[in-house]
Amino acid sequence: MEEFEKMLVAARNAMPGNIRIAGQGTDQERTYNIPAGSTVSMEVSLLNRSRVVQAGARLIPITMPPVPDNAPAGAFYTRPGSFTLLEPANFVAADDATPAIAQSLPFQEAPIDLGQMRTRAVRFDISRREQKGLSDSELSVRIMTSIVHGLANLVDQELLDEIDAAEMLTPFSLSDAAASGVRFDELRALVGTAGAGAQVDNGRLNVAGVPAELTAETASTFVGSFDRSAIAVMDDLRLIVERKGANGRLLVTCWVDLLPLLPDDTYFWVVN
Numbered sequence: 001m002e003e004f005e006k007m008l009v010a011a012r013n014a015m016p017g018n019i020r021i022a023g024q025g026t027d028q029e030r031t032y033n034i035p036a037g038s039t040v041s042m043e044v045s046l047l048n049r050s051r052v053v054q055a056g057a058r059l060i061p062i063t064m065p066p067v068p069d070n071a072p073a074g075a076f077y078t079r080p081g082s083f084t085l086l087e088p089a090n091f092v093a094a095d096d097a098t099p100a101i102a103q104s105l106p107f108q109e110a111p112i113d114l115g116q117m118r119t120r121a122v123r124f125d126i127s128r129r130e131q132k133g134l135s136d137s138e139l140s141v142r143i144m145t146s147i148v149h150g151l152a153n154l155v156d157q158e159l160l161d162e163i164d165a166a167e168m169l170t171p172f173s174l175s176d177a178a179a180s181g182v183r184f185d186e187l188r189a190l191v192g193t194a195g196a197g198a199q200v201d202n203g204r205l206n207v208a209g210v211p212a213e214l215t216a217e218t219a220s221t222f223v224g225s226f227d228r229s230a231i232a233v234m235d236d237l238r239l240i241v242e243r244k245g246a247n248g249r250l251l252v253t254c255w256v257d258l259l260p261l262l263p264d265d266t267y268f269w270v271v272n
Contacts, residue, residue, distance in 0.1 A: 005140040046233070049152030051215045052159045055188035056227035058083065059155075060261070061235035062112065083230040083261040084109040088181065108263035112232050117257040120154055122147065128248040147237070147254050157217040159231050159260040160190065164220055166265030171272055172197075172208060172223040180267055186225045187211075189271070192218040197271035207271055224268030230261040 043061050046053055053059050060083065087106035094100040124143065131139060163169070170176065177187060189212035191198045197207040198214075198221065205212045210223050238255040262268075 005136050043235070045148040046152050046155055049149055050155045051152075051190055051213050051217075052156050052226060052229070052231070053152075054213065055190060056186070056225070057159060058227065058230035060112070060230050060232040062114070062232050063235050081112040082109040083112065083232070083263060085228055085263045110230075110261040110263040112259065112261065117232070117234065117259045118158065119255060119257050121253060121255045122150060123251060123253040126250040126252065131248070131250065143252055151233075151237075151256060153217055154256070155231050155233065155258065156190075156215055158258060159229060159262075160192075160215065160218040160220075160222065162260040162262050163222055163224070163229070163265065163268050164218060164270075166262065166268060168265050169268060169270050172269035174208070176269065177223075180225075182225045182267060184210075186227065187223055188213075188226050189221060189223045190215045190218070192216075192220045192222075194219045194221070196221040221271040222268055223271060228264065228267045231258060232261060233258045 043059060046059055050057075050059075085108045087108065089106065090103065092100060124146075126139075126143075134142075177184075187210045189197070189207035189210045191205065191207060191212050191214050193216060198212065199206055205214065207221060207223055212221075234257040240251075240253040240255075242251040242253075243249070244251055
């Protein structure tokens with residue numbers, strides 16, 4: 001937060017004629033970063049705010065890989081990775097006369113492909129009048145709080161959209177959940193704006209007896225084992241602060257890259 005506050009002060013005190021951003025909206029845009037490990041902890045903030053993370057989805061912060069010293073100009077560094085689900089082994093009857101049949105190692109994985117990361121952005125236009133009466137510290141807190149809360153909503157939206165688009169999504173039933181092998185206490189429900197299946201009992205929200213929470217990021221209601229899903233988020237928030245015009249307007253832009261990961265959609269169901 002302190003680093004971002006310094007950016008606000010620098011932009012506010014800059015002469016408008018000296019502010020120039022080349023390649024705006026592209027990878028060449030001049031940026032200021034809140035780096036991984038700074039006092040603005042994106043991971044902790046998302047854990048506190050994101051409904052899918054609270055339901056069990058894994059948050060995977062991704063740091064940019066180092067550029068090799070001998071890399072040619074414009075080269076890209078590839079670092080393979082994935083979110084992997086290890087499944088139970090399937091034991092079968094066997095003896096000396098009936099050898100065990102070889103089977104593939106049971107796992108499902110969703111690759112973390114940096115080239116497939118989805119880029120999202122938000123931009124605030126803050127007038128001089130809005131800045132008046134606010135200290136740099138308070139303005140910084142207001143901006144960063146809005147960004148962090150909005151990022152939590154974005155994480156929810158992206159993963160829930162991925163679940164909604166799953167080809168194998170079927171109506172929820174306890175029998176199907178049992179057949180999948182999940183334990184009941186693994187299951188969580190998220191109730192969207194249509195409110196399908198939502199029930200309140202003694203002040204507790206549930207769907208078919210499954211503990212639930214509300215979300216505004218989808219219209220649907222989903223039940224699933226959310227710890228079998230994940231979302232990868234670049235751990236550097238790209239922040240740009242610009243002063244525009246002689247009246248001291250500030251433009252604050254935040255870019256983020258993220259990727260929902262759903263190795264096996266059969267652990268999720270929809271409630272109609």
